[in-house]
Amino acid sequence: MTEVMKTIDISHLGGSKVGYRFGKPYDPSLPTLIMNNSFTTSVELFRPQFADSKLMKVANLLAIEPYGHGKTYPEYRQFTYWDSAIANLQVLDALGIAEAFALGTSQGGWIVAQTAMLAPDRIKGIIPLGTSMDSESQLSRKLGCWNGIEFCTPAIDALAEPVADDWTVPDEFVVGVLDAGLGDTVTAEDRAFWLDEYRRNYKGDAGRERLRISSINLRDRDSLHARVGSVTCPVLWIHGTADAVYSVANAQDGIRRFSQSADAQLKIVDGGQHFLSASDPQHVNPATVEFINRWR
Structure with a gap:
């Protein structure tokens, strides 16, 4: 059975509480797989991984929520993706785990790459899913990617002013993320689940601010092209x-x-959506098992 959601204290950004969940009680005889979720989602994105008995047998599944997501809160009010990579490592420290594999969906993909750059002696392998290592650049659009500036800027502008305590994230924001991430695989049940999850995570003025900074980070992130060679x-x-x-x-x-x-290696999934860990676990999970068994 999946472990309950918890928070752990780390020192980064003036002191932070980081939301995390193990798939089952930690087993020191197994390698650990960090899992970082996609834009504005939570550890709930990895329900298909927590439900996979074969994957759970080969690794301790450790979902960690980036800054601005779920139950992860820093004392300082600004943060970037690099901060979430540092948080990954400090969570491992706090849990007494020396090394890990790391899997990340969409934004989680570049967070796990950044984590490997920061601590090459601790990250044994990374599995980026449906991601990019570039900024929102001309090259990215030339290669057929979306225009993230056009997607994020209206939300950033709309979230610029303080709101009342009863504010919750607009439904259209959630639906837009789900449509981009899951496409025609999103069910009515999934939509209802995520609407509830977003309303819990993004409410009041603190929720507005977290959502805005998360959107700024997505739009204005730095390219990793010159760094991934490390x-x-x-x-x-x-x-x-x-x-x-x-x-x-x-x-x-x-x-x-x-x-x-x-x-x-690049593995192509025919018909696979953007949030691959949620939309296409039948491809992601076996490939992850094989990868961990090969490189553990």
Whole structure:
């Protein structure tokens, strides 16, 4: 049975509470797999991984919520994706875990790459899913990716002013994220679940501010193209052909930049959506099991 959601204290950003969940009680005989969720979602994105007995047998599944997401709150009010990568490592420290694999969906993909850059001696391999290693650049759009500036800017502008305590995230924001992430695989039940989850996580003025900074981070992130050559661990990038946000051509361009990786592979999932861990676990989970068994 999946462990309950918890928070843990770390020192980063003036002191932070970080939301995390294990798939089952920690087993020191198994390797650990960090899992970072996609834009404005939570550890609930990884329900299909927590439900997979084969995956649970090969690793301790440790979902960690980035800054601005779920139950993760810093004392300081500004943060970037690099801060979430640092938080990954400090959570491992706090839990007494020396090393780990790391899987990340969409924004989680570049967070796990950043984590591997920061601590190459601790990250044994990374699995980026439906992601990009670029900023919202001209090259990205030339390769067939979405225009993240056009997607994020209206929300950033709309969230600029303080709101009352009874404010909750607009439904249209949630629906827009789900449509981009899950496409035609999102069910009415999924939509209702995520609407409730978002309303819990983004309410009142603090919720508005977290949502705005998370949107700014997505739109204004730095490119990792010049940095990923420092990643030395194995990389398995999994990408779907139906990804509405980042293209297969962009993934092909991105994977070749891991020039110093022990082994950098791109796996294409026919019909796979953007939030691959949620939409296509039947492809992601077995590939993850194989990757961990190969490189543990």
